[in-house]
Amino acid sequence: MYENRWFSVNLADVELPDGRHLDHFLIRLRPVAVATVVNEANEVLLLWRHRFITDSWGWELAAGVVEDGEDVARAAARELEEETGWRPGPLHHLMSVEPSNGLTDAVHHIYWAEHGEYVGHPVDDFESDRREWVPLKLVPDLVARGEVPAANMAAALMLLHHLRHTET
Numbered sequence: 001m002y003e004n005r006w007f008s009v010n011l012a013d014v015e016l017p018d019g020r021h022l023d024h025f026l027i028r029l030r031p032v033a034v035a036t037v038v039n040e041a042n043e044v045l046l047l048w049r050h051r052f053i054t055d056s057w058g059w060e061l062a063a064g065v066v067e068d069g070e071d072v073a074r075a076a077a078r079e080l081e082e083e084t085g086w087r088p089g090p091l092h093h094l095m096s097v098e099p100s101n102g103l104t105d106a107v108h109h110i111y112w113a114e115h116g117e118y119v120g121h122p123v124d125d126f127e128s129d130r131r132e133w134v135p136l137k138l139v140p141d142l143v144a145r146g147e148v149p150a151a152n153m154a155a156a157l158m159l160l161h162h163l164r165h166t167e168t
Contacts (some may be wrong), residue, residue: 009026024043027104028104029105031106032063032076033079035112036160045134047084061085062079089117090114092114114143
């Protein structure tokens with residue numbers, strides 16, 4: 001029905017298990033690569049940004065679409081550097097999630113690194129109001145207060161909190 005370089009909107013004829021048919025819209029999206037760093041102080045690098053669609057502010061991880069032919073982990077590292085100014089060390093795959101699989105086929109691949117190197121002011125600094133190191137121990141409270149509104153980001157941060165909390 002509609003297509004551009006970012007997404008396409010399609011109408012599918014869905015056959016239900018009982019044989020009935022219904023029309024269902026679906027949005028096909030490019031894969032998304034997400035990344036962050038957790039430093040030695042057990043702080044996670046976050047972005048405070050505004051989302052115009054929901055007119056809300058919240059903490060997020062650096063993220064962006066995977067370009068055609070691009071390795072997902074490399075895309076995650078690229079997005080982190082472009083949006084935060086930090087180049088990650090070796091990335092570890094944390095999780096892959098489908099944030100809205102009843103409407104889209106988007107898969108968000110989330111990575112993290114145990115260290116990073118500050119390489120300068122972020123090229124894409126317009127994407128966030130600020131970038132901060134936030135103690136992982138605060139993550140459950142941030143999520144509970146609605147300060148991490150995106151479900152994929154909340155899930156990733158809670159898993160990082162769990163992994164790092166049980167390590168220390």
